[in-house]
Amino acid sequence: MTAVRWDAARRAGRVTALLLAALALHSLELRAQSRVAFAELELAGPATELRVDAGRPGFAHVAARLGPGESARVLVPVPVEPGLEPTPPVLVFATGTARFLGWRAREARFAGLPAALRARPAPLSGAPRVRAPAAVLLALAAAGALGLWRMRAPRTAAVLALCAAAGAFLLARGALSRAAAPIEVLDGVSGSSDWQRQRAALGELVLPARGATFDLVTDPPRARVEIEAPLDPASPARARARGASLVAIWAEPWPGAGLEREANELLPLAAAWLRADGAWTFHGPWDVGAPLGPARSGPPPPGWLVSGLPQGVTLVVGEVAGAARSWVRCTWP
Amino acid sequence: MAVASVTDAPPGFAVPAVPRTRFALAWLLACAPLALGWLGDAGPDRFAGVALAPLAALPAVLVAGMPRRAQGRAPLAQELAAVLLLAPPLAAAAGLDVAQGAPPARALGLVALALAIACVLGDAARRAAADARSARLHALLWFALVAGPGVLLFALESGGGPFLGEAPAVVHALWAASAPGILAAQVRDVSAPLVLAPSSAALGLAALCVVAFAPALARRGGMR
Numbered sequence: 001m002t003a004v005r006w007d008a009a010r011r012a013g014r015v016t017a018l019l020l021a022a023l024a025l026h027s028l029e030l031r032a033q034s035r036v037a038f039a040e041l042e043l044a045g046p047a048t049e050l051r052v053d054a055g056r057p058g059f060a061h062v063a064a065r066l067g068p069g070e071s072a073r074v075l076v077p078v079p080v081e082p083g084l085e086p087t088p089p090v091l092v093f094a095t096g097t098a099r100f101l102g103w104r105a106r107e108a109r110f111a112g113l114p115a116a117l118r119a120r121p122a123p124l125s126g127a128p129r130v131r132a133p134a135a136v137l138l139a140l141a142a143a144g145a146l147g148l149w150r151m152r153a154p155r156t157a158a159v160l161a162l163c164a165a166a167g168a169f170l171l172a173r174g175a176l177s178r179a180a181a182p183i184e185v186l187d188g189v190s191g192s193s194d195w196q197r198q199r200a201a202l203g204e205l206v207l208p209a210r211g212a213t214f215d216l217v218t219d220p221p222r223a224r225v226e227i228e229a230p231l232d233p234a235s236p237a238r239a240r241a242r243g244a245s246l247v248a249i250w251a252e253p254w255p256g257a258g259l260e261r262e263a264n265e266l267l268p269l270a271a272a273w274l275r276a277d278g279a280w281t282f283h284g285p286w287d288v289g290a291p292l293g294p295a296r297s298g299p300p301p302p303g304w305l306v307s308g309l310p311q312g313v314t315l316v317v318g319e320v321a322g323a324a325r326s327w328v329r330c331t332w333p
Numbered sequence: 334m335a336v337a338s339v340t341d342a343p344p345g346f347a348v349p350a351v352p353r354t355r356f357a358l359a360w361l362l363a364c365a366p367l368a369l370g371w372l373g374d375a376g377p378d379r380f381a382g383v384a385l386a387p388l389a390a391l392p393a394v395l396v397a398g399m400p401r402r403a404q405g406r407a408p409l410a411q412e413l414a415a416v417l418l419l420a421p422p423l424a425a426a427a428g429l430d431v432a433q434g435a436p437p438a439r440a441l442g443l444v445a446l447a448l449a450i451a452c453v454l455g456d457a458a459r460r461a462a463a464d465a466r467s468a469r470l471h472a473l474l475w476f477a478l479v480a481g482p483g484v485l486l487f488a489l490e491s492g493g494g495p496f497l498g499e500a501p502a503v504v505h506a507l508w509a510a511s512a513p514g515i516l517a518a519q520v521r522d523v524s525a526p527l528v529l530a531p532s533s534a535a536l537g538l539a540a541l542c543v544v545a546f547a548p549a550l551a552r553r554g555g556m557r
Contacts, residue, residue, distance in 0.1 A: 132367040136425050140367075144360050147418040151353060154414035161417040165424035169441075172367075172428025203434065242524070 033082035034215035035225055036239075038075050039089060040101040045070040047096030052089045057081045058225035058241075060089075065231065066096065072231065075104060077207065077216070077239075079225035106213040110251040114189055117196040120329065121308035122217065122247045123183045124200065136171045139164060182206065183325040185305070186267075188254060190332045195254040198247055205246040207237040214250035259316055259330040261292050267328060269318035273301040276314050280306070286318060305329065351407045351415045351459070355396055362392030363422035367429070385426035386440050387519040390447030393419040394512050395480060398454025398544070400472035403465040412459045416451045423447060435523045442527070443519060450512045450541065454479065457545040467548035474547055478540040482507035483514060510536035 039052060045066030052060040058079035066072060080086040091098045105111065132140075143164030150157045182201035199205060208214050210233055218225060223244035229237040239246055258266035269286040274295070282298030301317050305327055309315055313331045320326040366388040397416055427440035454475075461471030486508045489500040508514040510533045518528040 132425050132429060136428075137364070137367065140364055140421050140425060143421045144357075144364075144418065147414075148353060148357055148360075151351065151356075151411060151415060151418070154408070154410035157414040158417045161414070161420050165420035168421045168425035169428040169431075172425045173431045174428075 033217070033221070035079055035082060035218050035221075035223075036077040036214070036216045036227070037080045037086040038104045038106075038213055039078045040104050041074050041076055041091070042099045042101055043072050043074060044097045047093065047098075049094050050096075050098055051092040052076055052078050053092060054079050054086070054089045056224070057222075058227070060227040060229050063228075063230040063232070063235075064096075073101070074231060075211070075213075076229050077214075077227055077237065079227060082221050104213075106215075107251070109194055109253070110213050110215075113194055113196055113251050114192060116189060116310065116331070117187050117194075118249075119310075120185075120187045120196065120198075121304075122198050122200055122249075123185045123327070124304045132168075132172050136168050139168055139171065143168075183327075184323075185327045185329060186252070186254070186320075188258065188266075188328075188330045190260065190330060191256050193253055193256040195252045195258075196249060197252050198249050200245065200247040202245055203242060204238060204240045205248055207239055207248055208250045209233075210237065212250050214248050217247045217249070219245040219247075259328065261332075263291055264288055266330075268321040269328065270321035271298070272316060272318040273306075274314070274316050275306070275309075278311075285321065292316070302327075351411045352401060353415075355399065356415045356418060359393050359396035360419055360422065362396065363389045363419050363426075365389075365392075367422065367425055384430050384435065384440075384443075384520050384523040386423060386430050386435075386443045387447070387516040389423050389426035390443065390451075390516050391513055393423065394447055394451050394454060394516065397451040398458050398475060398479060398512075400468060400475050401458050401462040403462055403468040406463045407459050409456065409459070412455050413452060416448060416455050419451065420444070420448060430523050433523045439527060443516075447516060453541055453545050454512065457548070461548040467551060470551050471544070471548040474544045478507070478544055479511055479513065482511045483517075506533075506536065509533040510540055512537065512541065 035057065039060075041050075041052070041062075043050065043062075043064050043066060045064075046068045047064045047066040050062040050064055052062065054060075060076050060078045062074070062076055064072070064074075078086070078089050086103055088100050091100060143160060147157045147161050147164075150160065182199055182205060184197060184199045186195055186197050188195040197208075199208075205216075207216075207227070207229075210229075216225070216239055218241050223241040225246075226240045227237065228240070239248070255265050258264075264286050265288065268288050272283045272286040272292065274281050274283055274292065280301055281295035282300070283293045284296055284298065286292055305317055306315075309329065310331065313333070315329065315331050317327065317329045320328060366385045369383075369385075393416075397419070423444045427435075427444045430440040431437050457471060458475070461467040482504060485504050486500050489504065509518070509530065515529060515533065515537055
């Protein structure tokens with residue numbers, strides 16, 4: 001009897017372990033899956049606003065200023081559930097008409113990106129820490145001590161408190177906004193003209209220029225996404241997901257020999273690091289047209305930038321000069 | 334200052350002062366939410382999206398209006414200056430909220446509301462400190478209408494856990510109308526509009542008036 005019970009317990013344990021493993025694999029799989037599909041729509045004016053509702057995954061809002069008799073065929077990124085086939089969205093138009101023509105596949109350049117590039121780790125979205133900068137804390141401490149000391153002189157204490165409050169508000173507001181800027185990484189493989197750009201941010205992300213197809217990955221994987229897609233090419237499209245990390249991935253054409261040891265034909269780098277024979281060396285700034293400088297003493301490359309990169313190959317990474325939080329990674333054969 | 338003469342201090346005795354230690358403690362507690370982000374390591378912030386201004390205002394409102402010993406009324410100007418001392422941490426928290434995506438009007442409006450409530454409750458505590466009877470009545474009302482509902486709700490629902498079930502609706506209504514309850518309702522989502530039902534606002538205003546004026550009325554009645 002006891003043996004039978006043990007067998008049943010062992011079997012139940014095995015099934016639970018399998019279920020847990022499947023769940024973990026599924027969540028890992030979801031983590032890397034794109035949250036957008038591209039809907040081809042035909043719009044007819046007069047039209048101003050269109051809401052492409054995808055249900056639980058979110059919606060896309062299209063600002064379409066079309067006059068009477070005007071029509072347009074547009075490709076709109078629409079939020080979808082990760083791991084599921086997208087279903088036709090619901091089109092809500094205040095005026096005018098819209099027709100869903102179908103889902104469109106990614107452009108050939110993006111679909112043809114080497115698997116080695118697609119496997120590159122995404123940049124950290126630079127989640128802003130909700131904390132007051134040290135300057136604010138120091139200002140508060142000074143204002144608090146002075147205010148308590150001058151409490152018997154109420155007018156002085158009140159003026160001091162109001163001035164400190166205005167300063168603390170402005171300092172705190174400015175400091176966090178800077179930390180919340182997006183971060184970009186351009187990845188390439190020497191010899192291939194198909195490069196991959198990844199842009200990450202927390203909460204809100206500017207999407208690639210209209211016409212380009214891309215992947216959008218969110219963390220948490222099922223975060224509700226809102227996409228703002230104006231038809232005006234001058235205004236960029238944006239994706240929003242409250243409290244979630246967003247990463248947009250798309251393909252860009254750059255010279256295949258853009259970042260060679262002999263010459264930099266890509267972008268000016270404020271700092272460059274080379275990994276050869278498993279060891280990282282710092283090479284300082286690398287201007288366009290110049291060869292890679294000699295190794296010198298300097299800081300190590302940022303950990304998030306080089307972790308998860310392929311082993312056994314020579315790699316160069318760099319920080320793009322003149323562009324805030326923009327980086328490059330390239331493998332050499 | 335002219336206002337300093339409006340006290341109940343007997344002639345020849347020192348003018349009572351606002352409780353400096355208590356306001357220092359309120360100031361420290363109001364600064365505490367600003368340090369939340371310093372906890373833990375890098376990575377997605379657990380506190381992202383949480384509104385810090387109402388969180389910082391909670392201790393300010395509670396401590397400023399806490400009942401005081403019957404030792405005479407401190408000058409009103411001192412009381413107001415002491416409440417204003419809490420403005421810098423609240424403003425810093427509002428700044429972080431705006432940086433997180435809160436509309437500035439919401440963040441600064443909340444700070445103004447919290448300071449106004451702290452002024453009313455602080456002044457009530459100051460006036461009630463004039464004599465023992467008022468102080469006792471004020472303490473009772475303050476606990477029943479300001480601090481008590483939250484404590485009771487927490488004790489019933491979190492402390493009691495599943496055994497006591499849900500707190501009665503009246504406790505929920507009192508908590509939603511109490512000053513800490515109104516502020517706590519704004520904490521969850523920094524970018525959401527203000528959460529304040531008209532009935533809670535009306536009840537909250539009534540509760541504030543009772544705490545502010547009942548001790549004074551009782552004292553007048555007693556003097557007659």
